[in-house]
Amino acid sequence: MSDRNRLPVIQDETAGCGADSPSRRDFLRTAAAGAVIAAVSGCKPDAVVEELQRRHLTELSPARLQEMLGKLEKKWSAQYGKAVTVGARPPMPGVNFGYGLDLSRCIGCRRCVYACVKENNQSRKNPQIQWIRVLQMDKEHGVALNHATPYYDPEKVPEPGHFYMPVQCQQCRHPPCTKVCPVKATWKDPDGIVVIDYDWCIGCRCCTAACPYGARKFNWAEPNLPAAEMNPVTDYLGNRPRPMGVVEKCTFCLQRSRSGRYPACVEICPVGARKFGNLLDPESEIRQVMERKRVFIFKEELATEPQFYYFYAT
Amino acid sequence: MNIPSWRAVLPFAAAALVAVPLAALGGPPPTPAKAPAKAPAPAAAVQDIQAEPPPFSEGIFPCSQCHDKAGDPTPRQLAFHDDLQAELHHGPPSRWCLDCHDNGKRDFLHLINGKQIPFTESYELCGQCHGDKYRDWKVGVHGKRTGMWDGKKTYFLCVNCHNPHNPRFKALKPEPPPIPPQEQGR
C-alpha cells in the first residue's frame, strides 16, 4: 500500500510491528478505552481491561488460553445451571473437511435447521438465528435464486414441481469474509473451517456483507438461549454462547467434527442427503461422492472455491 | 493463522518423557515418536461398522412362531397377512411374499440364486435389483451413517428408511419456516 492510500491514523510504538499483529489491543491500550468502557458499562474495571487487553487467540500461550477457557466455563456453568465445558479443539493434522449435499434427496423438511440450532446454541427468537437456510426452488428453473424462497410452509414436503437447496457457510478456500474483517476476528483454519472469535469481533458486519451466501448472522439483540435447551458441550470457536453484537455462522459443528463426530445436520437428515468427511482421505464419503457423482459448487463464478459440494446422486 | 496444534506436539512430548528414564536404565530404545502430520484418517475398519437393527412389526417376527414348515408357494390372496399384501407396492403387481421371504427357512430371506440370508443382511437382497444404489450405499454415497466420520459408525440399512413392502419415501411435515426480519419484533 502506498502512503497516499493510508488513512491518517496515529500509530503507537507497537502498532504494525508484525505483519499479523492485530492492532486492536494496542489501540485500546493507548486510548485507555478499557477504563472508559468499564466505567460506562458498570463492570469491574480490572476484568474488563484485562479482557480487552488480551492477545489475539492465535497468539495466546496455552496456559493463558486454558485460564481463559476455565473462566468462561465457570461463568456459564453458573449462568445456565449445568456443567458447561469450553474446549479449544485444534484442527486435526492431515484433515481437510469437505461437505456434500445431495439435491436429488433433500425433501426440504428443515430437520437440519433445528438440529443445528439446538447443537450450536443459537438464539431462539428475537433475534431468531439459524445457520442453515433451506431454499425451495422450481424444478422448471433449476438452481436460480430469483425463483427461490426460504418461507415455504405446506402441509407436507416435498411439493410437486419443487426441489430444495439448503445453504449454510460454504467454508470457502478464498473466503471474502475473512479478508474484509478489520480486526482479524475471523480466519480460515488449516482443516478448512472458517472460524470466528466472538470475543474479538467488533460487530462491524463487513463480513456479513462480503459473504455471497448469506451465511453470516448478526446478534442484533442479546441472544435468547433458554438454560434448559443450552448444549453444555461447547468450543470457544464453535457453539459456545455468544454475546450481543457479534456475527456467527456454521462451523461444520467443529466441537463435534474436530473430535471425529459427524456434524449434527448430517446425523438428523431423514433422507441421508448430507455427507461429510476428510477430503484428504480417498475412502471418505465426501471423496467417494466426488469420485462417482457430478458435483457442483454454489456461485462458482465468484471463485470463492467452497469446501461444500452439491450433487445429484440419481 | 492457526491455533497451536497440541495433538501434533503431544507424541513428541510423550516420547521425550518415556525416553529419559529408559535411557537412564539402559533399556531398549524408545519407539520413535509418531510423525506429527499423520496420514489421512483411514476408512473405518470393517469391525467398526454396525448396522441399525432391521425394523420388525410387533408380534410378527420370528415368522417361525406360526410357520413351522414350508407353505403353499402359489401366489394368491392371503387371509392372514392381507394387511401387508394390501400395502405391498414394490415393483410389478405380480410381486409375491416368497419372492423375498424363504419358504423353507421361515425366519430368513433368500436371494434369487437360493442363498438364504438373515434379515440383518437384507441389503444383499435389495442390491439384486437396485445395484446402483447398493454400490453407492456401500461407500456411503447413498443412505445414512451416524457416529464418527473417522471411526466407529452406524449404517442405516435400506429397510431402516424404506419400508420394503412400500419403499417410496413418505412426505413429511416440514419444521416451521424462518421468521422474516420485518416480523422479528424487538
Ligand code: SF4
Ligand atoms: S434434514 Fe435433510 S431432507 Fe430435511 S431439509 Fe435438511 S438436508 Fe433436506
Ligand code: SF4
Ligand atoms: S462483524 Fe466481526 S467478524 Fe465480521 S468483519 Fe466485523 S469484526 Fe470481523
